[in-house]
Amino acid sequence: MSLLEVDNLQTAFHTRDVIVRAVNGISYSVAPGETLGIVGESGSGKSVSQYSLLGLLPTPPAKVESGTARFEGTDLLSASPAELRKIRGGRIAMIFQDPMTALNPFMRVGKQLAEPLLLHGDLDKGVARKEAIQALNDVGIQDAEAALNRFPHEFSGGMRQRIMIAMALITRPALLIADEPTTALDVTVQAQILSLIKKRQEELGMAVVMITHDLGVIAATCDRVLVMYAGQVVESATRTELFRQSAHPYTQALMASMPALHHEGEALYTIPGLPPDMTRPIPGCAFAPRCAHAEPACQESAPTLQAVSPEHETACLRIQSGSLTRAHLHAETQV
Amino acid sequence: MNDSLLTVNDVKTHFQVKRGPFYKRQHGVLRAVDGVSLSLREGEILGLVGESGCGKSTLARTIMRLLPITSGAVTFNGKDLTNYERDALRRVRPEFQMIFQDPYASLNPRKTVYDTLAEPLLTHDIVERSAVATEVGRLMETVGLAKRFVRKYPHEFSGGQRQRIAIARALALRPRLIIADEPVSALDVSVQAQILNLLRTLCKEEQLAMILISHDLGVVRHMVHRIAVMYLGKIVEQGPASDVFDHPRHPYTRALLAAILKPTADAAATLSELVLKGDPPSPVNPPSGCAFHPRCPWATAECAASTPPLIACGEGHEAACIRLDAVGATVPK
Ligand SMILES: Nc1ncnc2c1ncn2[C@@H]1O[C@H](COP(=O)(O)OP(=O)(O)OP(=O)(O)O)[C@@H](O)[C@H]1O
Ligand SMILES: Nc1ncnc2c1ncn2[C@@H]1O[C@H](COP(=O)(O)OP(=O)(O)OP(=O)(O)O)[C@@H](O)[C@H]1O
Ligand code: SF4
Ligand SMILES: [Mg+2]
Ligand SMILES: [Mg+2]
Numbered sequence: 001m002s003l004l005e006v007d008n009l010q011t012a013f014h015t016r017d018v019i020v021r022a023v024n025g026i027s028y029s030v031a032p033g034e035t036l037g038i039v040g041e042s043g044s045g046k047s048v049s050q051y052s053l054l055g056l057l058p059t060p061p062a063k064v065e066s067g068t069a070r071f072e073g074t075d076l077l078s079a080s081p082a083e084l085r086k087i088r089g090g091r092i093a094m095i096f097q098d099p100m101t102a103l104n105p106f107m108r109v110g111k112q113l114a115e116p117l118l119l120h121g122d123l124d125k126g127v128a129r130k131e132a133i134q135a136l137n138d139v140g141i142q143d144a145e146a147a148l149n150r151f152p153h154e155f156s157g158g159m160r161q162r163i164m165i166a167m168a169l170i171t172r173p174a175l176l177i178a179d180e181p182t183t184a185l186d187v188t189v190q191a192q193i194l195s196l197i198k199k200r201q202e203e204l205g206m207a208v209v210m211i212t213h214d215l216g217v218i219a220a221t222c223d224r225v226l227v228m229y230a231g232q233v234v235e236s237a238t239r240t241e242l243f244r245q246s247a248h249p250y251t252q253a254l255m256a257s258m259p260a261l262h263h264e265g266e267a268l269y270t271i272p273g274l275p276p277d278m279t280r281p282i283p284g285c286a287f288a289p290r291c292a293h294a295e296p297a298c299q300e301s302a303p304t305l306q307a308v309s310p311e312h313e314t315a316c317l318r319i320q321s322g323s324l325t326r327a328h329l330h331a332e333t334q335v
Numbered sequence: 336m337n338d339s340l341l342t343v344n345d346v347k348t349h350f351q352v353k354r355g356p357f358y359k360r361q362h363g364v365l366r367a368v369d370g371v372s373l374s375l376r377e378g379e380i381l382g383l384v385g386e387s388g389c390g391k392s393t394l395a396r397t398i399m400r401l402l403p404i405t406s407g408a409v410t411f412n413g414k415d416l417t418n419y420e421r422d423a424l425r426r427v428r429p430e431f432q433m434i435f436q437d438p439y440a441s442l443n444p445r446k447t448v449y450d451t452l453a454e455p456l457l458t459h460d461i462v463e464r465s466a467v468a469t470e471v472g473r474l475m476e477t478v479g480l481a482k483r484f485v486r487k488y489p490h491e492f493s494g495g496q497r498q499r500i501a502i503a504r505a506l507a508l509r510p511r512l513i514i515a516d517e518p519v520s521a522l523d524v525s526v527q528a529q530i531l532n533l534l535r536t537l538c539k540e541e542q543l544a545m546i547l548i549s550h551d552l553g554v555v556r557h558m559v560h561r562i563a564v565m566y567l568g569k570i571v572e573q574g575p576a577s578d579v580f581d582h583p584r585h586p587y588t589r590a591l592l593a594a595i596l597k598p599t600a601d602a603a604a605t606l607s608e609l610v611l612k613g614d615p616p617s618p619v620n621p622p623s624g625c626a627f628h629p630r631c632p633w634a635t636a637e638c639a640a641s642t643p644p645l646i647a648c649g650e651g652h653e654a655a656c657i658r659l660d661a662v663g664a665t666v667p668k
Binding site: 043258262 | 384385386387491517521524526527529557558577590591594595597598601605606614
């Protein structure tokens with residue numbers, strides 16, 4: 001049984017003169033307790049795909065055009081704003097790159113922590129306060145009692161991120177959506193935050209959707225990974241398969257761009273060309289114009305995700321047809 | 336020293352802060368940057384790394400003269416900028432540009448890409464009025480933005496695309512020094528690679544000097560000639576990049592390098608082992624002696640007694656630790 005089941009989600013922005021098809025029919029599921037990573041091109045719709053589920057996009061211009069998103073018996077995409085508000089910050093929590101967007105600068109940390117409890121449960125203030133202290137202890141903030149009375153700016157960036165996590169997890173959500181949670185942090189604090197999320201995940205049995213463009217973060221935290229390009233999922237694989245034998249030229253090119261794989265002073269591998277114009281329909285594979293392996297047929301029919309092995313799907317037409325093997329794909333893009 | 340483009344000499348940037356509830360409010364001094372010296376030659380790329388909140392951005396803004404200097408001196412191209420006032424600063428400002436960490440905050444939401452890029456070109460007479468449109472097109476191409484975006488507003492772009500606009504705007508003024516504060520942290524790896532290649536080429540071909548601030552040590556290692564590691568407002572280690580990466584000497588540098596996450600299939604197991612114990616100290620109330628001592632596995636009583644100076648430990652390589660011999664020079668596993 002999956003916890004979240006997203007089917008054919010399409011989200012577009014209706015701007016003054018054009019329609020931007022930011023998310024173009026994606027389907028995926030998240031099992032209870034698992035960590036699903038989302039990587040992909042900047043602007044490929046990673047954030048929009050998640051914000052769509054929680055009703056966090058400005059409407060207009062954003063509009064969910066089609067799809068369903070089943071979460072614990074509710075279709076999030078057709079839920080009323082009131083229902084969504086209840087789920088958000090209740091059964092589903094979200095954390096962002098910048099904790100200051102989530103924390104209220106003028107409210108003491110203690111009050112902010114207790115708020116979702118008072119909103120979602122019917123606890124009295126004393127109990128809420130105890131829970132708030134516990135939540136801060138759980139994320140490793142020392143002297144939690146005193147911390148309750150302080151304002152967000154009185155903490156360091158890493159501590160603020162931990163307070164945001166405490167706030168997100170205080171309602172014991174079943175699903176945590178984390179959008180680039182450690183991008184702004186140094187690697188020692190990043191390791192601290194990620195292992196904290198993992199520890200709380202194990203304690204609460206919670207599932208996590210981890211949006212990041214850091215393949216190191218993916219490697220350290222995720223069970224399965226979705227790779228997005230131009231509003232679509234182009235590959236879906238377990239972490240191990242993704243790193244050992246990815247099955248899409250875009251994924252392979254992305255990995256080849258990592259500085260770690262280059263010699264000092266060597267120019268970094270880059271993908272030629274530009275991402276497609278998302279205001280126009282894309283006839284074939286969206287990656288075809290930039291793909292080192294594209295054939296004329298790639299421009300003609302739009303690929304869908306197909307399995308290459310039990311837990312591994314690709315939208316590459318050539319891998320699907322067998323005219324391009326994974327071994328060849330790897331050999332070709334090796335730097 | 337004579338051929339350096341930028342010299343930063345014992346710079347301190349302190350903030351007055353108020354803490355606590357109003358009835359027992361304490362006034363404190365937050366030592367965001369506390370005695371930093373460095374220098375940069377034309378065409379040189381210096382990496383500035385360190386814990387979140389250690390003062391990297393504050394140092395950058397101080398060098399840019401966007402923040403008042405508490406003490407010390409900043410010399411750029413032979414001119415002592417320390418006491419420059421607004422008008423004088425405005426004249427030299429095009430020569431040093433900054434790319435900010437947060438493209439959301441640094442772009443004007445009411446300006447199209449065209450206006451954002453055309454304005455500096457016009458105000459500073461970079462090109463003839465008739466050539467502005469062409470130059471805007473060239474800048475967009477340089478950073479890999481399609482020309483069809485020219486009439487769009489910042490909110491219509493993804494985080495990554497916005498950062499490219501910010502970079503194009505900095506390049507518009509043809510600066511000699513760029514301070515890039517997390518310039519690629521909002522970008523996916525392949526777009527990152529384009530921007531990094533671009534910045535490197537600019538530094539090489541136009542002799543542009545750059546200070547690169549980044550938490551991505553893979554990026555830093557690839558890009559920079561020299562690296563400076565900061566901890567709580569001070570430089571604790573600096574030296575040639577390859578030397579510092581292969582033979583880190585300061586215990587904090589070692590902890591930092593050990594926490595790099597490797598993008599490989601079996602990295603997941605190691606996460607919890609990477610965690611550096613304890614919290615970053617408060618810059619208002621810093622630990623005595625070496626600020627790292629409460630978290631340092633090598634610390635002795637002596638470490639808490641006095642602030643260690645930078646000690647030479649290799650060709651152009653120095654570290655501020657009194658126990659360098661005990662710490663050793665091998666790469667931590
Ligand atoms: N308010 C808006 N109006 C028009 N287009 C928008 C708006 N918000 C987002 N978009 C577009 O939707 C697309 C997807 O954006 P999204 O923020 O999901 O990208 P992302 O994959 O999260 O990228 P990044 O890695 O840069 O955060 C982008 O092409 C962006 O330009
Ligand atoms: N205007 C200000 N007033 C008071 N304190 C400030 C101000 N700006 C920064 N600080 C404090 O100075 C210290 C250094 O901050 P700075 O932003 O320079 O760190 P950083 O190294 O850039 O961190 P990060 O990696 O998170 O960007 C922090 O403790 C911060 O809270
Ligand atoms: S379908 Fe064709 S163009 Fe698309 S990724 Fe596969 S080979 Fe490349
Ligand atoms: Mg995003
Ligand atoms: Mg900073």
